[in-house]
Amino acid sequence: METLAAPPSRRRAGALIAALLAVVMLLLVLVLVTRKSAADRADFDPLENKPAPPIIGATLDGKSFDLANYRGEWVVVNFFATWCVPCQQEHPDLLSFARRHAQSGDVQLISVVFNDDAANVREFYAKNGGDWPVVNGDQGRMALDYSVVRVPDTYLVDPVGIVRARIPRSVANSDELDQTISRLSDALYGSASPSS
């Protein structure tokens, strides 16, 4: 086999290309090995510390609703649907939470329907109780404003209408909600916490 020793310049060029390629591939490996799994990636939260997008519409009872009317108190905005199993599971916790704050009037719970029939929702509430405002979700438009793509998803809006926290899964229990609100209140206002 006839081989030709390449001239030194060709050899150097070849070694340079090889070295360059090795560096690029190692950089790629470095990038890949430091990536977290797709499932662990942090949730996108564009609303933190931003004004809460408007929630204007009709409740299931036919009354008109506007989130802006609730300045002065914390609002727990809960997105849900009757076809969502974790939503059904968190309902009792929401009930006890609402009952606890019904007297003091310092925290208001509202629910927004996400892609569900009004009739189904009315039936659900009739069967399981709950007398807080349930707003018709307008085919998911308000959910998109709130970056909600799965339910349950819950936001905490402070008394001046700024979004302060998000719970992108079912509420574990009503105490958790209380603790989060008092923690946020302390951070914002010092120890004049509105929760019990």
Add this chain to the structure above:
Amino acid sequence: MSAALGSAGIILGFVASLGGIATLAVGLARGRKRLLVAGRTYVWLVAAGAVVTFAAMEYALLSHDFSVAFVANNSSRHTPFPFNVATLWSALEGSIILWATVLSGYLVVTALKFRSRATDPLVGWATLTMLAVSLFFFGLMLPNIGPADPFKATGFAIPPGFDGPGPNALLQNHILMAFHPPMLYLGYVGFTVPFAFAIAALVTGRLGEGWLLETRRWTLFAWGFLSIGIVLGAWWSYEVLGWGGAWAWDPVENASFLPWLTGTAYLHSVMVQERRGMLRVWNLTLLCATFALTILGTFLTRSGVLDSVHAFTESGIGVWVLSFFAVIVLVTIGLIGWRGDRLRAPGRIDSPLSREGAFLFNNLFFAVFAFAVLLGTVWPLIVEAVNGERLSVGRPWFDFFGMVLGLGLLLLMAVAPVLPWRKTTTETLAKRLQWPAWTGVTAIVFAVLVHARGLAPLAAFGLGGFAAGAAVRQVALATRRQGWRGLVGRTNGGMIVHLGVVVLVVGYIASTTFQTSREVRLTPNQTITIEGHTLQYLGSESDSNATRTSVGARIRVDGGKTYAPQLRRFPNNAQAIGTPSVRTGLVDDVYLSLLTAPDDSNAVNLRIIIEPLAVWMWIGGAVIAFGTLLAAWPGRRRDPTDPVSAPVRTERLRDEPERPLAGVD
């Protein structure tokens, strides 16, 4: 019991690989031929280990041995028999078993085929390389040590009547599930053989004796299996996933496509090496890249860093696979950098207007295509690492570059078959291309007449017709000259493969660009018309058996057969899986997807997609498979410089060696 047996098999495979490597290494270092022959015995032991492991897992699955965690997590008493068998490769650890088994199969076949040359160091190095790869895969599965131990115990006492969740519902819906992964693995893993010989050639510095050409047929078979595996995957995607598409540039799909691209480039450029002795180092690079890409693909589909509709669940093997990939890359680049110089061939390509020139451009396009697909797949990860930004690279991007490079490749497919070796004139080219060119123009005219619009699709149809014309012309000339032998052999089989590719591409473009999609709500006995098809909703049906409950809508298409898209629910699985129903036709497919279960008035929401020429994607795939068989047909021992196209005067250098010079190594 199966766990103990299976673990024993894994240990056997691992230890035998180690023993084989050690024996061969010493034999190669000291030049002891007897050790080289003895090293081959270890291959049989590795194969034995793999067979035992595979059999043990299948036994565990079929006997519902829930004490094995893999069975408890992936299998169910209600899974029908064929799907239960296929459950082995439906989840991570089992897929490694399949990989190791296929690899040991290839090891055995290699050992048998090269047994007369077992004392040749080149064969020794190749076997050693393959054993090193098998060491890695068995190592992943080592009981209690490896990150993918398939026989890990469930960890709690199994209560009587316990049942596992069964395989993912999407994997139980269609029997193609059984065939797609093994076919794909036969392809993937098959590339290990030419890779091993490439490493051996680099290490021993012996490149000129046709070793790569000996393994060329291996590469062809591996490539063929990979092609079939990819097409089967696309077909399954089409029939099962409900969105009416076959290819989404999903990371897992790209992982299988990348080695296909570099493998196809190799199959073409190796012909330049055969004819002219050139591009030797480049061919080695391609073989190593193809193998490295199979390992990288394994990482992408099993590490969880990229979200995909059919990625395996995330596991801890990512780091190991990535390290293996890094080792392969470093070793390969090092070897090629060190040896590549010495192995560079003399000679030149006389003119770009020649078959060698066309293959060079072919490799250019395939290499850039592979680069683009890899770039697009990992770009979100790179950007996130550099500046934390989140972005997606999806179909619009891939379709754009796929179209540009695809059009270039179609043009090359049209021109290359008529180009003779060495060089030619534009007059010859124009004469030979006349009828293929008319075929291409006719294709465009026909497409315009049936209302196809758009520059890119029309260009693709035209170039496709052009390429098909060139392929048919080549086969016609060959059969005229040689009778039935004009259909077999590398060039002619290759032309059939080209035809298959053209048919597949035309089917893909027609069914995606020109599809019509509509979502409708139908009440019982309502009829609608879409694109000339009448569909009548006859009523709903429901069915329930041990494996699943389903609810469906009966639709009569064009007054003929009834099709029933369904929503199926599997036990132990909350989600309802849509099972589309497709009326396949030569002109178009009527694709029916049930969106909602029948409501109180028995009305349903249906998605209807009319997809022109969809079936031709699968027909094209079959033609590719057939062409591969024809291409692998052993031809008469041909003088490698025999012109294969119509006789053209090429001066044949009398002093150009047909074989490499003897005595030089």
Add this chain to the structure above:
Amino acid sequence: MRLKLSYALMAIVLLGALWAGTHGSHTPTADERALTLEQSIKCPVCRGQSVAESDSEASKAIRTEIARRISDGESDSEIRSYFAQTLGSDILLRPASSGFAGLVWVLPVAGLVLAGSGIALAFVRWRRWGDRAPGPELRS
């Protein structure tokens, strides 16, 4: 001569067919605009499907919103930036063409140009070899 005529005729037919197949690019209807937009927005709860192809609730909500905004008269880029703002920039399947991320459009083209030039240079070098007296490669 016959060959040249044949090609000339071919060119005419080709241009005519291409003109017939591409002229009169009509302004897309609302449905067509909606479909294109839906195909370029990722379904946020699926794995790798676009909103056009998925049946999840989130996709339905996005499709409804797209249709509503189109009938409100918003432009395609306004609609896309709304979704990028509320659901994250990775909701768009077509990567931005600016900034570091936009390099993804440039790199394959650069690769093609670079490698193509390399091949062209090789051909030039090979031609130069041929012009010299028979070099070492023709020695047996």
